[in-house]
Amino acid sequence: MKIAVCVKQVVTREWPLRVDEARTWVEDRDASFEMNEPDAYALEEALRLREQHGGEVVVCSAGPARAAQVVREALARGADRAIRVEGGGLAAADAAMVAEALAAAMRDEQFELVLTGLQSDDQGFAQTGVVLAELLGIPHATIIMEVQVADGRLRVKRELEGGWFQWVSMPTPALLTIQSGINQLRYATLKGIMAAKRKEVRVVEAAADLVPRQEILEIRVPEKTKQTHMIAGSPSEAAAELVKVLREEARVI
Amino acid sequence: MANAELHADLRTAVRELCARFPDTYWRELDAGEAYPEEFVRTLTEAGYLAALIPEELGGSGLGIAEASIILEEVNRSGGNSAACHAQMYIMGTLLRHGSEAQRRHYLPKIAGGELRLQAFGVTEPTTGTDTTQMKTMAVRRGDRYVVNGQKVWISRVDYSDLMLLVARTTPLEDVKKRTDGLSVLLVDLKKAVGHGMTVRPIRAMINHATTEVFFDNLEVPVENRVGEEGQGFRYLLDGLNAERILIAAECVGDGRWFVDRACRYARDRVVFGRPIGQNQGIQFPIARAHVNVEAADLMRVRAAELFDAGRPCGAEANMAKLLAADASWEAANVTMQTYGGFGFAEEYDVERKFRETRLYQTAPISTNLILSYIGQHVLDLPRSF
Ligand SMILES: Cc1cc2nc3c(=O)[nH]c(=O)nc-3n(C[C@H](O)[C@H](O)[C@H](O)COP(=O)(O)OP(=O)(O)OC[C@H]3O[C@@H](n4cnc5c(N)ncnc54)[C@H](O)[C@@H]3O)c2cc1C
Ligand SMILES: Cc1cc2nc3c(=O)[nH]c(=O)nc-3n(C[C@H](O)[C@H](O)[C@H](O)COP(=O)(O)OP(=O)(O)OC[C@H]3O[C@@H](n4cnc5c(N)ncnc54)[C@H](O)[C@@H]3O)c2cc1C
Numbered sequence: 001m002k003i004a005v006c007v008k009q010v011v012t013r014e015w016p017l018r019v020d021e022a023r024t025w026v027e028d029r030d031a032s033f034e035m036n037e038p039d040a041y042a043l044e045e046a047l048r049l050r051e052q053h054g055g056e057v058v059v060c061s062a063g064p065a066r067a068a069q070v071v072r073e074a075l076a077r078g079a080d081r082a083i084r085v086e087g088g089g090l091a092a093a094d095a096a097m098v099a100e101a102l103a104a105a106m107r108d109e110q111f112e113l114v115l116t117g118l119q120s121d122d123q124g125f126a127q128t129g130v131v132l133a134e135l136l137g138i139p140h141a142t143i144i145m146e147v148q149v150a151d152g153r154l155r156v157k158r159e160l161e162g163g164w165f166q167w168v169s170m171p172t173p174a175l176l177t178i179q180s181g182i183n184q185l186r187y188a189t190l191k192g193i194m195a196a197k198r199k200e201v202r203v204v205e206a207a208a209d210l211v212p213r214q215e216i217l218e219i220r221v222p223e224k225t226k227q228t229h230m231i232a233g234s235p236s237e238a239a240a241e242l243v244k245v246l247r248e249e250a251r252v253i
Numbered sequence: 254m255a256n257a258e259l260h261a262d263l264r265t266a267v268r269e270l271c272a273r274f275p276d277t278y279w280r281e282l283d284a285g286e287a288y289p290e291e292f293v294r295t296l297t298e299a300g301y302l303a304a305l306i307p308e309e310l311g312g313s314g315l316g317i318a319e320a321s322i323i324l325e326e327v328n329r330s331g332g333n334s335a336a337c338h339a340q341m342y343i344m345g346t347l348l349r350h351g352s353e354a355q356r357r358h359y360l361p362k363i364a365g366g367e368l369r370l371q372a373f374g375v376t377e378p379t380t381g382t383d384t385t386q387m388k389t390m391a392v393r394r395g396d397r398y399v400v401n402g403q404k405v406w407i408s409r410v411d412y413s414d415l416m417l418l419v420a421r422t423t424p425l426e427d428v429k430k431r432t433d434g435l436s437v438l439l440v441d442l443k444k445a446v447g448h449g450m451t452v453r454p455i456r457a458m459i460n461h462a463t464t465e466v467f468f469d470n471l472e473v474p475v476e477n478r479v480g481e482e483g484q485g486f487r488y489l490l491d492g493l494n495a496e497r498i499l500i501a502a503e504c505v506g507d508g509r510w511f512v513d514r515a516c517r518y519a520r521d522r523v524v525f526g527r528p529i530g531q532n533q534g535i536q537f538p539i540a541r542a543h544v545n546v547e548a549a550d551l552m553r554v555r556a557a558e559l560f561d562a563g564r565p566c567g568a569e570a571n572m573a574k575l576l577a578a579d580a581s582w583e584a585a586n587v588t589m590q591t592y593g594g595f596g597f598a599e600e601y602d603v604e605r606k607f608r609e610t611r612l613y614q615t616a617p618i619s620t621n622l623i624l625s626y627i628g629q630h631v632l633d634l635p636r637s638f
Contacts, residue, residue, distance in 0.1 A: 034265070072262055188266040190300035190313050193259070 001055035001149065004111040005046045006102060006132070007039040007074055009067040010122045017221070024216045025092045026122075035070045038117025042178035044185050045147055046115050047078045053149055056080045058109065062101040062206065064091045075196035076188040082199065083109075087206025094214040095127035102128075103135035105204045113154075114175040118143055126177070133175035140175040141168050145182050256318070263322050270299060271330035276602045279332055283460045283605050288412050293337045296327075297366035302340045305495075306348070310356065311364030316561035317495055321502035321553065328506030331602060333609050335461060338499060339371040339409060343417055345492045346437060350480035355439075359415070372416035372442070374404040374466060375489070382622055383638075384419075385431040385486065389468060391420040391438060393475070393482075398422070398438060400449070400471040406616070408463040410452050416440045418473075419485050428483075435485035439477040448472075459608050493618075494560055497570035500613060501553040504577035507610040508546030511584035514603060515539045515591040522593075535591055542584040549576035568631045575623045578613035585610050 011017075011026065012034045018027040035043075046057045059074035061067050062085040071082045085101045093101075106114070114136065116129035126142070133140035145165065146157035158166045159179055229245070231238045246253045274292045282289055296302055304320045306312025320341055324334040344363050347355060347370070362368040380386040389402025400420055410416060416439075423434030446452060449471030452464045480488055516539060519530025529535045556569035585607040589596040596603045614620050628634040 069258075069261060069265070072258070073265060076262060076266065187270045187295070187299045188262075189298075190263075190266075190304060190315075193262050193266060194313055196262070197255075197259075 001049060001053045002058070002110070002112045003046045003049060003055060004058050004060050004106055004109065004114045005039070005043045005074070005079065006060050006062075006114070006116040006128070007043060007070050008036040008061065008098075008117070008120050008128075009033045009063050009070040010036045010120060013121070019219050019221065023218050023220075025219065028091075033066065033069060035073055036117050036120050036122075038119060038121075038178055038180045040117075040185055041180050041182055042115040042117050042176075043074050043077060043079065044183045045178055046113075047186070048183065049113070049147065049149060055112075058083060058111070060102055060106055061085070062087070062090050062093075062098050062105075064088050068201075071201060072193075072196050073188060075199045075201075076192040077186060078192060080199065082201040083204060084201055085204045085206050087210065089210065089212075090206060092123075092216070093210075094212045095123075095125040096131050096213045097210050098128050099131035099135055101206045101210055102132055104207060105202075106132075107136060110173070112172045114138070114173070116175065116177050118177045118179050129175055129177035136173075136175065138173045138175055139170055140177070141170060142177045144176045144178050147176065259319065260322055263319060264326055266299075267301065267323050267326035268330060270295060270301075271327055271332055274330070274332055276331050280599060280602060280605065284599070286456075286460050288462050289332070289336045290412075292332065293340075293412075294366075296337060297340070300364075302337060302366070303364035305341055306344065306360055306364045310348075311361035316557070317498050318554070318557040318561055321499050321557055324499055325502040325506035325509075328503045329509050330506075331510055331606070333460075334503050334506075335609070335612070336409070336412075337371060338503065339373060340366075340369060342492065342495050342499060343370050343373050345495055346417060346479055346488050347439070349491065350437070350484075350488050355479065359439075368415060369409075369413045370415040370417065370439075372407055372410045372413040374407045374416055374418040374440075376404060376406050378403060378405045378465075382619065384489070385435070386425070387419070387421060387435070389418075389420040390424070391418075391422050391436060391473065393422065396475050397472045398436075398475060398478070400438070400468040400473060402468050404466045404468075406455070406463050407466050408461055410442065410462075410464045410466060411454070412462055414442055416442055416445075417479070419489060422482050422485075432486040434483050435489075436482050437479040437485040437488050438473045439479055440471070440473055441477070445471055445473075459612060461612070494556075494566055494570040496617060497574040498553060498556050498560060498566075500617065501549065501556070501570075501573040501577035504574075504581035504610065504613050505546060505550045505553055507581040507606060508542070508549070508577070508584040510606060511581065511588040511603075511610075512539060512543045512546060514601075515542070515584070515588040518588075518595075519591050529591070529593075538587040539591065542580070542587045545576075545580040546584055549573065549580040552576050568627065571623045571626050574613075574618070575620060575627075578610075578620065581610045582614060 011028050011031045015031045020027045050057050057079045059079040059082045061071050071084050083105050085105045119126035130140055141156050143159045144156050145159050148155040154170050156168050160166055231241050301323045303312035304315045308314040324338050327334040363370050377387050391398040391400045418438045418440050419435055421434055422436040428434040449469055451467040455463050457463055519535050520528050522529045552573040556566050556573045559566035559569055588603050589607055592603050595601055629636050
C-alpha cells in the first residue's frame, strides 16, 4: 500500500506562549517545535499498516524551512521518504492554503491512502485533511479510531459524541484524519536517526500565487477573572441553590 | 551544520522517550530503592546506549558529543542516567585494548543489550582514591587468575552480566613504578557470583544499586584479561576523559532541570502578595545558577570537540567535570531554597535530584582530585601526593 502521512510542525506545549508584536500570531522566533500530536499518531498508524500490508510510507509536510526537523523525525521513526513543501508563508497559513500546497506536491504520486492528524495543536481547524481530500478528488472520513484494510477497501471506526462510534466502509484511494491516542507511538531509535540522514527528501517550493483565504485580525490571551458568589439561606436551602448554580450556570455537574 | 541537525534530532528523540517516564516513575523507584529496569530496557532497545560502539560492531559509531547529549537529556528530563551510563562507556576499555576476538565476541552483544557490561570494580575500602595501593590480588595459576580481595561502592553489579575488574597482578614491592602491575579482567558475573564472588548491597543516600564485593579464590580465565598484564592503570586512565565529559553532561542536564523547576516555582508561588521570583533574593541566585550551568556547558562542548577530533583534552575534560558538578550542585541548592519547605517534600522531586546530583562532587572522581590534576598536570605545580 502506498501511504502518505501529512505532518505539521507546531510550537511545543511547554513553550510559554506570548502574542507577537503584530498581535496576529505567537512569538515563535526562539521557540522549540515538535510534531503535531495527532500527526504522530497518523504516522504510527501508517507504519503499522505498512508492516501488515507492505508498501511504502511517504511523509509530507508543508511549512517554513524549520519544518525539516519534523520530517527528519518522521523518517527516523521509519517513514521511507519525504516530500517537503517549503514556503515562509506556510507557518501560520490557513487550512485551505496548506492543503493546496500539499495537494500540488502530492497529486502525481497517486497515493492509495492519505493520513493526516485530526487537527493541529496550534490553530485547531480540523480542516486541512478534509480540504486536501477534496483537492485530491478522493473520499475522506474524519476522527478515525481504527483502520482495517481488506480486499482493497477500508473499514474505519469513527468517534462520535457521547462515547458512540461508527464503522464506515469505504473504497481506496481515500483520506483519513486520525484521532490522537489510537495506537501506542514508537520511539525513534538511534539507528533510525542515523538512517534518516540517507533517506530521500524531495523539497518543493510552494507556488508563489498561494494566498490565504482567512486573515487573522487579532490574537488575544483569555483574561482570567475570579468572582466569589456567596449563597445565603439555611444549610439545606444553600445546598439546593448550590446544586442549581453548579448545574445551570457553571454546568459542571 | 549536519552535526547541529543530528544533535537537535537526538535531543528531540531522547526527550520524547524520557517523557514516557515521568517524575512519578523515578520517585517510586527511589522510594523502593528499585532499579529502573523498564527505562533502561527501553533506552537500550532504542540503541542509545550503543552510541559509542562502532557501526561494524553493532553500534552507531557516534562521538562523545552525541553520547553526552543522550545522557544530558535523560538527566534533564528528571531521570537519572547513573542507572545505565556505564553501559555506554565501560566498553571503551574493551574496544581500545581488547583483542580482536574479544571485541568481536563481546561488543555486538553489548551493543544489542544482550550483555550488560556496566559494573567497574576499582575502589577499595582501605585505599580509596589512591588506586595504585589497591589490595585485591589476581595471582596467575596456569590458564587462570585466582582473585582475592574486596571492592566497595561497585555499582550496578546486580544489573550486569560482566564486570570489568582492576586488580594487582604483580605485588607493589616487585614493580618499578607503583602504576605498574595492575591488570584489567573481565569477570563473567553469572559464573562468578556464588563461586568465589559475593555481592552485598550498600544502603545509600541515593538509589544507585551500589554494592560491596568480596573475592575469595575467584577464578577468572586468563583469556578474560583485557590488554597486557600489568598495564591496567594506563588503560584505566585513558578511559577517564570520556567518563569525565559524560558526567559533565549529566550535571548540565541536572542543572538545567533545576533551573527550569526553580523558575517555574518562582513564577507561580505567591507569598506576600507577589510571585516569590519577583524578589531579587530569589531571582538572582536562580539567574546566577543558570549562568554557571551554561558556562560549564561550554567547557563540556569544548572538551567533547577536542575528544572527538582525537586531540588531547585531559585539562578540558577535567575542568568540564568540575565546573558542571559545581554548577549542578549550586542549582540544586538554589532550587531547594526557592521551594521553601516544599523542597523537602518528596512529591516535588527536588530533594531527590538534590541528593542525586550531590554524588558528582565525590564520584566517580572527587572535586579535590580534579583540582590536584589541574594543579600538577596543567599548571605544573609541585605534586602533593
Ligand atoms: C554512589 C557511589 C557509586 C560508586 N560507584 C563506583 C563504581 O561503580 N566503581 C568504583 O570503582 N567506585 C565507585 N564509587 C567509588 C568512588 O569512585 C569513590 O568513592 C571516590 O573515588 C572517592 O574514594 P573514597 O570514597 O575512598 O574516598 P577517599 O579516597 O577516602 O577520599 C575522601 C576525601 O578525601 C579527599 N582526598 C583524598 N586524597 C586526597 C588528596 N591527595 N588531596 C586532597 N584531597 C584528597 C577526597 O577528595 C575525598 O573528598 C562509587 C561511590 C559512590 C558514592
Ligand atoms: C521538615 C519541615 C518541618 C516543618 N515544621 C513546621 C512546623 O512544625 N510548624 C509550622 O508551622 N511550619 C513548619 N514548617 C514550615 C516552614 O516554617 C516553612 O516551610 C518556611 O517558613 C518557609 O515557608 P514556605 O515553605 O511556605 O516557603 P515560601 O514562603 O513559599 O518561600 C519560598 C522561598 O521564597 C522566599 N521568599 C518568600 N518571600 C520572600 C520575600 N519577600 N523576599 C525574599 N524571599 C522571599 C523564601 O525565603 C523561600 O526561600 C516545616 C517545614 C519543613 C520543611
